[in-house]
Amino acid sequence: MRVGLFIPCYVDAFFPEVGIATLEMLERCGAEVSYPLDQTCCGQPMANSGCQDDAAPAEALFVENFKDFDYIVTPSGSCTHHVRSHFDAIPQTAEVKKVRGSIYDFVEFLHDVLKVGEFPWAEFPHKVGLHNTCTSLRALRTASASEIAEPPFSKPLDLLRKVKGIEFVTPERPDECCGFGGTFSVFEEPVSAKMGYDKVHDHRNAGAEYIVSADMSCLMHQKGCAERLGLDIKFIHIAQILNGARE
Amino acid sequence: MRRLDHAEAASRFIADEKHEAFHDARLWDLRKKRDREAHGIPEWEELRRLASEIKEHTLAHLADYLEEFERNAVKNGVTVHWARDAAEHNQIVFDILSAKAAKTLVKSKSMLTEECDMRPFLERRGIEVIETDLGERIQQLDDEPPSHIVVPAVHKLRGDVATVFARTLGTEAGNEDVNYLAESQRRTTRPYFLRAEAGMTGANFAIAETGGFVVCTNEGNADLSASLPKLHIASIGIEKLIPRVEHLGVFIRLLSRSALGSPITQYTSHFRTPRAGAELHIVLVDNGRSARLGMADFWYSLKCIRCGACMNTCPVYRRSGGLSYGATYSGPIGVIIDPTFDIRKYSNLPFASTLNGSCTSVCPVKIDIHDQIYKWRRVIAERNQLPFVKKATMKAAGRLFGNPKLYRAALSATGTAIEDLPRFAIYNWFNPWGRQREVPQPPRKTFRQWYIENRTKR
Numbered sequence: 206m207r208v209g210l211f212i213p214c215y216v217d218a219f220f221p222e223v224g225i226a227t228l229e230m231l232e233r234c235g236a237e238v239s240y241p242l243d244q245t246c247c248g249q250p251m252a253n254s255g256c257q258d259d260a261a262p263a264e265a266l267f268v269e270n271f272k273d274f275d276y277i278v279t280p281s282g283s284c285t286h287h288v289r290s291h292f293d294a295i296p297q298t299a300e301v302k303k304v305r306g307s308i309y310d311f312v313e314f315l316h317d318v319l320k321v322g323e324f325p326w327a328e329f330p331h332k333v334g335l336h337n338t339c340t341s342l343r344a345l346r347t348a349s350a351s352e353i354a355e356p357p358f359s360k361p362l363d364l365l366r367k368v369k370g371i372e373f374v375t376p377e378r379p380d381e382c383c384g385f386g387g388t389f390s391v392f393e394e395p396v397s398a399k400m401g402y403d404k405v406h407d408h409r410n411a412g413a414e415y416i417v418s419a420d421m422s423c424l425m426h427q428k429g430c431a432e433r434l435g436l437d438i439k440f441i442h443i444a445q446i447l448n449g450a451r452e
Numbered sequence: 453m454r455r456l457d458h459a460e461a462a463s464r465f466i467a468d469e470k471h472e473a474f475h476d477a478r479l480w481d482l483r484k485k486r487d488r489e490a491h492g493i494p495e496w497e498e499l500r501r502l503a504s505e506i507k508e509h510t511l512a513h514l515a516d517y518l519e520e521f522e523r524n525a526v527k528n529g530v531t532v533h534w535a536r537d538a539a540e541h542n543q544i545v546f547d548i549l550s551a552k553a554a555k556t557l558v559k560s561k562s563m564l565t566e567e568c569d570m571r572p573f574l575e576r577r578g579i580e581v582i583e584t585d586l587g588e589r590i591q592q593l594d595d596e597p598p599s600h601i602v603v604p605a606v607h608k609l610r611g612d613v614a615t616v617f618a619r620t621l622g623t624e625a626g627n628e629d630v631n632y633l634a635e636s637q638r639r640t641t642r643p644y645f646l647r648a649e650a651g652m653t654g655a656n657f658a659i660a661e662t663g664g665f666v667v668c669t670n671e672g673n674a675d676l677s678a679s680l681p682k683l684h685i686a687s688i689g690i691e692k693l694i695p696r697v698e699h700l701g702v703f704i705r706l707l708s709r710s711a712l713g714s715p716i717t718q719y720t721s722h723f724r725t726p727r728a729g730a731e732l733h734i735v736l737v738d739n740g741r742s743a744r745l746g747m748a749d750f751w752y753s754l755k756c757i758r759c760g761a762c763m764n765t766c767p768v769y770r771r772s773g774g775l776s777y778g779a780t781y782s783g784p785i786g787v788i789i790d791p792t793f794d795i796r797k798y799s800n801l802p803f804a805s806t807l808n809g810s811c812t813s814v815c816p817v818k819i820d821i822h823d824q825i826y827k828w829r830r831v832i833a834e835r836n837q838l839p840f841v842k843k844a845t846m847k848a849a850g851r852l853f854g855n856p857k858l859y860r861a862a863l864s865a866t867g868t869a870i871e872d873l874p875r876f877a878i879y880n881w882f883n884p885w886g887r888q889r890e891v892p893q894p895p896r897k898t899f900r901q902w903y904i905e906n907r908t909k910r
Contacts, residue, residue: 222895240900245856250853259847265854355497394463395459398889
């Protein structure tokens with residue numbers, strides 16, 4: 206199984222430890238993983254701003270980098286969603302369609318493809334609040350959303366429950382968007398920050414020591430909010446916990 | 453037309469902490485009540501699917517259903533008028549009133565008449581127009597448009613209402629008792645009901661097979677408006693059609709549960725024929741709807757039954773207030789409708805969204821609201837309506853991300869991640885980021901550098 210690892214630009218630049226945990230975790234599962242060195246971005250920031258022409262070169266480059274893999278795995282729900290469901294700034298050739306069909310978010314890949322049953326190396330004796338990102342919840346559907354009348358399910362919780370010592374706390378509004386929203390975070394800064402403040406307060410009030418998520422972009426925003434507020438709360442990607450991070 | 457600045461208006465709304473907190477909590481409470489009601493009905497998702505299909509079917513055959521509706525309404529003794537746009541609607545209403553020498557019009561809540569800006573039109577022509585819905589009356593007395601399509605004054609605290617009423621209705625200054633305030637509005641509105649020569653309602657549903665229409669309210673004011681004066685005018689958007697009476701069994705179950713989290717509105721009033729000795733006029737209004745129906749991606753917005761559930765759940769709306777959208781329709785539904793009225797003025801609204809998708813999940817008629825928001829962004833960029841800064845930032849980002857060498861040079865030249873990004877990009881990105889948030893600290897090595905050292909060299 207040849208897996209191409211896509212590390213989103215903000216993870217590459219600011220959170221290399223998340224990329225490392227993702228890579229190591231996939232390697233533990235026996236996948237043959239490589240990281241194409243010429244990768245940059247999936248095109249999402251430009252496409253989400255409506256700028257298809259500006260997204261096209263990034264999308265073309267993405268296909269060039271990842272066209273030869275059986276699977277593409279990335280520790281980001283929103284990049285997965287972009288490639289899978291949008292990603293149409295370039296002509297939809299067979300190659301492009303193959304790439305779009307082979308991408309998986311880290312949680313989906315572990316849960317649905319590798320079906321990892323245990324994480325004996327993992328132990329996380331802390332109270333954590335799970336932040337389901339909006340794309341994970343409502344686009345990738347890795348967990349049930351509170352708005353929809355359906356039996357509850359959660360792929361990230363299925364995985365995290367196998368970690369020794371972990372304890373979950375539930376905020377008042379578990380599904381509420383944290384306000385990151387990509388370029389929204391800068392172009393609608395007042396609302397974005399207010400949403401972030403409310404989100405981290407909600408988790409802290411529920412007793413969370415850590416906020417864990419499958420997407421570092423939301424956490425980058427929430428971390429920035431918590432630090433400015435002086436809130437004592439830490440942030441960690443789900444790949445880090447599953448890979449055995451202790452703190 | 454100047455581009456509306458939602459972010460700036462929102463920042464003013466947020467700065468008033470007491471109001472923002474109340475607004476957010478009040479609407480979130482409606483969302484929670486909606487969840488309880490929705491999850492209490494096993495067939496809820498089935499109802500949503502049915503409602504969506506009925507609406508899509510009706511819209512796909514709208515011309516036929518409209519004519520069927522007209523035929524049946526005329527048979528019922530109703531006078532039917534057709535208005536191509538807001539101006540025609542307002543003129544028709546004025547002409548109907550003039551023919552009866554009506555000088556006072558009591559009306560119940562109607563977003564359509566807000567959309568047509570009818571009140572000032574009639575007032576300029578000497579007609580006294582009285583809003584009789586409590587929230588709508590508060591907004592009228594305060595000379596403000598409604599900030600929400602179901603709860604028009606939801607952004608006001610009771611102290612605000614007390615101030616407005618003291619100034620306009622002569623209530624005791626500082627008396628914020630809600631019963632006292634509601635009773636004062638009731639007492640001062642009653643005489644208008646008795647005096648008015650004409651009453652106006654909107655409609656929630658118009659039924660093709662009967663020519664009748666249904667108005668759902670909680671205060672009974674629509675029934676008084678329709679039943680006391682000798683003249684009843686109903687303004688109805690052409691998208692309000694449903695084919696058959698039995699379809700109400702789907703929509704009535706969805707409407708109030710989605711809107712307010714109550715199983716049904718206090719009043720669900722069916723109107724079909726004029727009362728003895730009275731006249732009933734229906735004005736069917738297009739005002740851009742048929743043009744919207746012709747838009748391949750955006751016609752789905754016409755399925756909307758105006759429940760406001762998307763607004764209640766929207767984290768952006770709750771924290772920015774309806775008035776910050778500067779349009780008749782605010783929140784997620786407004787974001788996808790408003791640009792059809794004026795693409796330049798409302799070109800920022802599709803960006804007042806995190807694309808979180810909660811609106812789509814609560815919508816009782818399954819409008820793909822957040823997907824439409826995404827698509828509107830493309831249309832706005834294609835029509836060259838993006839603000840310069842956003843356009844230039846995306847161009848720079850597109851160049852950077854399209855070229856691995858450029859990207860790496862920007863990221864790693866000095867071993868820190870952000871120092872070498874183009875000044876322009878940093879300036880525009882991190883200045884607003886850092887206003888209320890800490891900027892992430894670049895690590896010593898990027899992931900790529902770590903990977904090269906730890907995986908390619910062994």
